[in-house]
């Protein structure tokens with residue numbers, strides 16, 4: 135594990151660490167590294183054997199394609215067709231940053247395992263000096279999913295990566311905790327706009343200001359338990375969206391108040407937690423700092439994601455808050471629900487997945 139504190143390109147130790155990490159990637163190894171969203175598990179995107187090692191290390195289904203990380207627009211143009219003016223406008227507005235574009239792939243530019251055989255490739259320029267320095271040091275496009283075991287919450291610091299992947303990867307570049315905390319927004323261009331395949335760090339509102347029409351993939355509009363026919367109808371277009379993700383070991387449900395009053399939801403939550411505790415469960419609540427005192431007496435684990443006053447802090451702290459339930463051995467957990475606009479859309483998407491789609495309206 136190479137530690138890089140405040141990124142300083144003139145620091146010889148930093149240079150040495152990045153040179154070594156870059157050599158490892160070029161040699162077909164796996165290196166975890168920080169991005170502005172979450173930590174990624176990187177390999178040379180052109181190297182089939184290296185990319186297959188990513189899937190093995192994560193226990194990831196091989197039909198779920200990976201995002202290719204490049205240092206700039208030229209890097210993107212080398213792996214995908216970027217000549218569409220609408221695509222240029224998106225790259226100009228949001229790169230470097232948490233926007234992933236699904237574009238027609240240039241044949242042979244990346245290993246077929248990266249795209250899981252699709253004719254498209256997902257590509258982004260991360261907004262993190264360590265990620266960009268690693269891409270440059272490796273001298274190749276880097277295929278990188280989030281650096282967690284498949285199904286676990288994505289890692290937002292190096293300790294999370296170690297927890298999940300220690301002994302299975304070549305190294306970790308530790309650049310401290312990530313800033314955004316949820317993964318990038320994945321979009322595909324459509325006539326006159328974009329379709330969001332996965333909500334993330336760039337909000338729908340921000341996209342609308344640049345792209346015009348913003349559609350949500352139908353698979354996103356219908357989260358949660360569905361009958362088989364509906365499931366068929368809403369078959370996800372982004373392969374990653376069909377798997378259970380982020381789930382803690384115990385049972386988790388989201389509670390939303392019908393009238394939007396968090397105190398009403400809290401009352402229900404306290405009652406349910408106390409009943410669960412009486413059954414012998416170890417109880418947990420996922421909440422915000424402002425509401426934490428409401429639950430102190432009823433929950434064994436009060437896991438605070440962030441503050442109500444700053445929705446981006448909830449995104450930043452969400453995955454660590456979910457991991458905490460497992461660290462403390464909670465078996466029965468409830469989560470408050472968050473307003474579903476802005477970054478809240480990504481937060482509620484991840485939380486809903488973590489809860490296996492269980493959202494209680496009380």
Ligand code: TXA
Pocket residue numbers: 169171172173174175198199200201232234236249252254255256260278279280281316317318319320331332371372373374375
């Ligand atoms: O913020 C992020 O995006 C992080 C950091 C490391 O960059 N990466 C990340 O990768 O979240 P991963 O593999 O966990 O998620 C990639 C998502 C999946 O939902 C996958 O199905 C989708 O992107 N995806 C990749 N290639 C695609 C394609 N050609 N068409 C549609 N969806 C694609």
Ligand code: MG
Pocket residue numbers: 279280288
């Ligand atoms: Mg992931």
